Amino acid sequence: MRRTLRAYRELMRIGFGAAPWHAAAQFLTGIVFEVSVPVGGLGAKMIVDAAVSGDTEQGMAAAVLLALTVGAALACVFFYVHCLFTVQERATAAAGRRLMRLIGGAEGLAHHEYPEYLDQVQRVREHQAQLSGMVNATAGVLRVGATLIVSAVLLARVDPLLLCLPVLAAVSFWLGKISRDLTVRAQEATSEPERLRRHLFELGTSTAAAGELRVFGVTALLGERHRRAAAAVISERNRASWRGAALQALDALVTALGYVAAIVLSIWLAVHGHATAGDVVLVLGLAAQLSATVGTAVRYGTYFLLVLRVGRRFVWLRDYVAAERRTPAEPAALPDTLRTGIDLEDVRFGYPGGGGVLDGVSLHLPPGAVVALVGENGAGKTTLIKLLAGFHRPDAGRILVDGADLAGCDTADWRSRTAATFQDHARLEFPVLESVGVGDLPRAGDRAAVTEALERADAAGVVAGLPDGLDTALGGRWDGGVELSGGQWQRLALGRGLMRQAPLLAVFDEPTAALDAHTEHALFERFAAAARDGRERGTVTLLVSHRFSTVATADLIVVLDGGRIREQGSHRELMARGGLYAELFELQSRGYR
């Protein structure tokens, strides 16, 4: 219940925060517009009664009331629609920004990687549009509620038995809610196959995979899997839709019976002198209008509940992100330069649902050292890097930065002291200056800093070939934007990773996989030389690479095998030992000969 209230408050804040005056005007004009309908019915009743009794004065008063009501309704409907669209448009943009901040602001990566969190995130993203709908839903519910109350009062004046009509409206509302719940439950039950269907579609139409798909001829296979995933989604959602349609038919029957009963009753009352001809006209109008109002009430009520449900998920996501933020109230200070280095003490880690990936890793990374991490696929190299970067926390053991437990430090502070380049780098389609400069936000527009980082990444040649140099817009899908090759993008990403000055930790997780072995080797030699020149800064440079020719230049080589450290030492030491490293090195160099 508390989460529901928080969700309501949060969503109303999104709408009112985005367009406060329009939101307030939407409430007001909506109520005036909607209530004008039963009040108009009252005007019609008064006119008929005046005509029957020959009372011209009452007839004139009723005509004025009717004219005012119609005028107010017409004026309000225009403002209502204008306000509705304005609030919706601004709130949608605001909700999108909040969602981006929330999903992108989580300290860790679990919500991007673990299926049980992914489903929650997927549902919020799928219903993102509803996050902006609470003002509209509440305004709708209120205006329909006001109409129902005014109608009920008018009907009760004719005969209290007619109050059965609003009761039937409640039954109708309840049937509509069940029908809507069926749809939402079906959507949630099929969110995994739906995710798979979208993934297959994206894969089948993506530029990145186009070449492989053609060579391997797997387009038909993807199509078949897409068909199966879609069929699973459609059959479940169809079933819910049929049940919903049956409930709606029942709802229509109940409403129609109520309508007929109300008319028969009002005629009986008039015939027996308990009601006027005007009352019959009023009941005819209100009963007919009531079924439309009930339809609107059902739509708004169920929409309100749907929006609330999405809001609850949004709040869940916010709570999750807050709970993930494990930075202590008084975080330990990080040093400006490393003195003793980074230590891993018996670090253990496993992804949910899987076995242990890191199985007791103890490792000393000396300050200023250039360290290479090698191992076969799945050995745990990237996982180790993710723990070092603070994306995940160890299940057991500690990571110490100059003796301070990383768990006790401010994650954002630690991130600002690390630099990273990953193989799956982001293609930031901005002008080059920004695309590279965001690697160190305070210096994002600093042309000299960006140029220097690009030179260190050996990417100056990429920029020299672009029409507007650092100001060239990147991304072929934008007007005037230039598309780069995979290797060129990777070099820019590398430049971005080299923007930070004197980080405590610089990680390069296969950042040069798209470059040839020779270029990678030359680049890494430059990094290593730069790291050694600035050794007094204490930066630990950690590189993951499958190319042993590159790795050989590192000060320390760590061989991971099945989540454990199998060997460590310099190239010379490891070769002399004749273990796994020497074996893999020999194998690879034979391949190059």
Ligand SMILES: Nc1ncnc2c1ncn2[C@@H]1O[C@H](COP(=O)(O)OP(=O)(O)OP(=O)(O)O)[C@@H](O)[C@H]1O
């Ligand atoms: N998000 C995840 N959820 C569950 N298991 C995962 C996840 N990411 C990685 N793993 C598992 O953890 C193990 C180690 O993966 P990791 O990516 O750390 O290996 P790696 O040594 O970097 O491999 P590669 O050389 O192929 O990049 C693998 O068995 C992998 O299946």
